[in-house]
Amino acid sequence: MRMSRTALLPVALLLLCAIPLASAATWALVVLLVPVLVAAWVLTVGVDVDDDAITVRSLIGRRRVPWSHLAGIRVAPRGDLWLVTTEATEVRLPVLRVRDLPRLAAVSGGRIPSPGPAD
Incomplete structure (x- = not known):
């Protein structure tokens, strides 16, 4: 993405x-x-999702978070998405917002649950 x-x-x-x-x-x-x-x-910034991990790309580098190290996703007050790891660190998903959660859930192969309607 x-x-x-x-x-x-x-x-x-x-x-x-x-x-x-x-x-x-x-x-x-x-x-x-x-x-x-x-x-x-x-041209550089983005998020790559594959079978092994989520890779977050920025202008100066990239960070790969394996699925086994993913604890969840945090939604910031402004709608930014952050990966929360099992090591209690967070990685910002630079091009994704709350509206992109269903698409992220779809490409994750079920590893990230699809958000449902608010109750």
């Missing part, structure tokens, strides 16, 4: 807006790094 590639459209617009500023002075070329880093983040 990755971030939608349509998120690259604002990045392209940011790049277009940064080009005049970057061409004004040599030191301003650093401004072009911002859209490049944001594009790299959009």
